[in-house]
Amino acid sequence: MESTETSFTFSELSISAPLLRAISEIGYETPSPIQAASIPHLLAGHDLLGQAQTGTGKTAAFALPILNAVDLNRREPQALVLTPTRELALQVAEAFQSYARHLRDFHILPIYGGQSMDVQLRQLRRGAHIIVGTPGRVMDHLRRESLNLDGLRTLVLDEADEMLKMGFIDDVEWILEHTPPKRQIALFSATMPEAIRKVAKRHLRDPKEARIEAKTATVEAISQRYWLVSGAHKLDALTRILEVEDFDAMIIFVRTKVATEELAEKLSARGYSAAALNGDLSQALREKAVERLKKKSLDILVATDVAARGLDVERISHVVNYDIPYDTEAYVHRIGRTGRAGRKGEAILFVAPREKRMLGAIEKATRQRIREMHLPSQQDIADRRVEQFRELVMSTLENEELSFYSNFVQHLAKEQKLTALDLAAALTFLAQKERPLLPALKPPASELSHDRGDAKTPRAPRRERPEQAGGEPRENRRREKGGDEEGVLYRLEVGRNDGVTPREIVGAIANEAGIPGRFIGHIKLYDEFSTVTLPADTTKQALKKLEKTWIMGKPIQIRLWADEKAGPSVSIRKPRKKAVSPE
Numbered sequence: 001m002e003s004t005e006t007s008f009t010f011s012e013l014s015i016s017a018p019l020l021r022a023i024s025e026i027g028y029e030t031p032s033p034i035q036a037a038s039i040p041h042l043l044a045g046h047d048l049l050g051q052a053q054t055g056t057g058k059t060a061a062f063a064l065p066i067l068n069a070v071d072l073n074r075r076e077p078q079a080l081v082l083t084p085t086r087e088l089a090l091q092v093a094e095a096f097q098s099y100a101r102h103l104r105d106f107h108i109l110p111i112y113g114g115q116s117m118d119v120q121l122r123q124l125r126r127g128a129h130i131i132v133g134t135p136g137r138v139m140d141h142l143r144r145e146s147l148n149l150d151g152l153r154t155l156v157l158d159e160a161d162e163m164l165k166m167g168f169i170d171d172v173e174w175i176l177e178h179t180p181p182k183r184q185i186a187l188f189s190a191t192m193p194e195a196i197r198k199v200a201k202r203h204l205r206d207p208k209e210a211r212i213e214a215k216t217a218t219v220e221a222i223s224q225r226y227w228l229v230s231g232a233h234k235l236d237a238l239t240r241i242l243e244v245e246d247f248d249a250m251i252i253f254v255r256t257k258v259a260t261e262e263l264a265e266k267l268s269a270r271g272y273s274a275a276a277l278n279g280d281l282s283q284a285l286r287e288k289a290v291e292r293l294k295k296k297s298l299d300i301l302v303a304t305d306v307a308a309r310g311l312d313v314e315r316i317s318h319v320v321n322y323d324i325p326y327d328t329e330a331y332v333h334r335i336g337r338t339g340r341a342g343r344k345g346e347a348i349l350f351v352a353p354r355e356k357r358m359l360g361a362i363e364k365a366t367r368q369r370i371r372e373m374h375l376p377s378q379q380d381i382a383d384r385r386v387e388q389f390r391e392l393v394m395s396t397l398e399n400e401e402l403s404f405y406s407n408f409v410q411h412l413a414k415e416q417k418l419t420a421l422d423l424a425a426a427l428t429f430l431a432q433k434e435r436p437l438l439p440a441l442k443p444p445a446s447e448l449s450h451d452r453g454d455a456k457t458p459r460a461p462r463r464e465r466p467e468q469a470g471g472e473p474r475e476n477r478r479r480e481k482g483g484d485e486e487g488v489l490y491r492l493e494v495g496r497n498d499g500v501t502p503r504e505i506v507g508a509i510a511n512e513a514g515i516p517g518r519f520i521g522h523i524k525l526y527d528e529f530s531t532v533t534l535p536a537d538t539t540k541q542a543l544k545k546l547e548k549t550w551i552m553g554k555p556i557q558i559r560l561w562a563d564e565k566a567g568p569s570v571s572i573r574k575p576r577k578k579a580v581s582p583e
């Protein structure tokens with residue numbers, strides 16, 4: 001059994017330089033416990049039985065050793081990852097792709113039911129180093145001999161208990177029996193029911209075990225709530241919470257160094273005094289940030305686990321787990337930053353539906369129920385603003401010398417033949433212009449989920465500035481970017497039928513062309529292609545790189561939308577709803 005403490009760094013693991021570089025760019029600071037417990041065994045070629053759920057970092061635990069061993073000159077499947085759902089297959093493929101960003105000509109192919117067989121056959125013929133797929137479809141291809149696993153070195157069963165629950169276990173066994181006998185197997189499962197143990201016993205050779213232990217801890221002084229991430233974007237949810245929560249100082253936990261900076265920047269842009277705290281900052285800078293928090297010149301620190309270790313500031317009233325921690329121990333450390341010196345503390349946890357198992361584990365470990373919370377409504381926010389404004393007015397009346405201003409109002413009223421009430425209304429409006437007492441109603445939460453604007457209406461893409469395409473959330477994004485630049489529309493030859501989502505497109509453009517995500521504008525997905533708005537000043541060099549970029553195993557063949565001679569030549573079907581379905 002492995003300990004849950006992560007005592008070493010990524011560079012101490014023997015993984016190749018291009019992978020270390022990618023990890024550092026993505027912003028991981030240290031291996032998560034399951035990574036620390038799994039990676040050395042997998043690198044040494046052992047079979048592995050890993051007990052870990054979503055959110056623990058298990059994908060990198062198997063992806064990094066696989067990528068470390070991949071022979072890029074051999075374009076045949078060297079690793080196969082089986083996942084219970086198409087959604088997970090895509091996520092895993094995306095994770096591999098991001099770790100492999102510095103591996104030249106690396107190809108990974110997700111295959112799952114529901115996707116056009118023709119497309120898959122074509123992609124399989126082109127070849128890939130790694131296949132990620134759902135059991136049914138992988139079996140189909142093995143039977144048709146369109147997938148050849150003779151060169152397979154590693155097989156991963158991801159979320160094996162889910163595959164069992166969904167009735168795929170016979171398919172999984174069939175696949176195991178149709179792979180070369182000497183391949184390495186890594187089996188990951190959140191729970192270890194008997195049927196999974198049996199599979200492990202039958203197929204794994206002398207496996208090493210890696211698991212995350214759940215220790216219990218008391219956190220009585222801290223009241224815990226969670227918000228089930230649904231509909232609204234996490235940033236939007238956080239801003240609403242910040243509006244109504246009565247907080248003194250707050251620590252917000254995210255997973256990566258990059259995320260600390262991005263989120264701190266976004267909160268600052270919204271008027272909060274926020275700063276990032278991560279392992280890249282020198283000790284002196286970290287101390288300075290903590291000092292500022294103590295002295296109240298800073299109210300919010302956005303931190304990684306490592307950077308916030310041991311932080312002891314009495315005025316921290318709230319801990320927000322913006323990204324769920326990878327284990328219960330990290331959670332207990334995080335929320336222990338509040339409720340200090342006999343005070344009460346509040347902990348808020350954002351949980352995505354697929355992370356609910358971790359929520360259960362946390363409740364068990366802290367032996368406390370975590371209450372579900374709902375996002376403050378627009379009315380709640382309005383009430384709170386009114387209340388704060390009232391307090392401000394009353395304390396101004398009490399504490400300031402206002403005779404000059406009274407004279408001014410009196411004079412203006414007389415001159416313009418207005419009542420003092422009219423003037424007070426206008427001045428209230430002006431005083432709260434940036435923070436209206438009656439905030440504009442945003443679209444219902446469900447519409448906010450399309451962060452990068454999955455198209456909702458079956459209109460042909462036009463040359464348009466991203467912010468003209470929709471409602472308020474997009475306008476917010478533009479403001480966030482702080483730019484007013486004109487965008488140019490491009491067409492990419494990957495679409496929904498290839499399983500692409502806006503995230504892959506942003507990832508590929510950011511990585512290949514070095515265009516930061518915040519400058520990548522509106523993305524629309526269609527069945528056969530997609531469109532993206534890029535800054536008008538995108539360099540030729542960046543475009544050249546994009547011309548050679550592949551996403552989801554396909555060259556994207558980027559070109560100007562305006563170059564489409566006859567305008568939209570493809571019949572544009574209504575974009576399908578994103579389905580999250582097995583197989």
Ligand code: AMP
Nearest residue numbers: 028030031032054055056057058059255
């Ligand atoms: P997973 O459990 O594989 O679904 O990973 C959950 C999330 O944790 C993903 O967003 C990963 O990018 C992130 N993650 C994985 N490993 C690390 C790490 N060592 N440091 C920070 N974040 C990580």
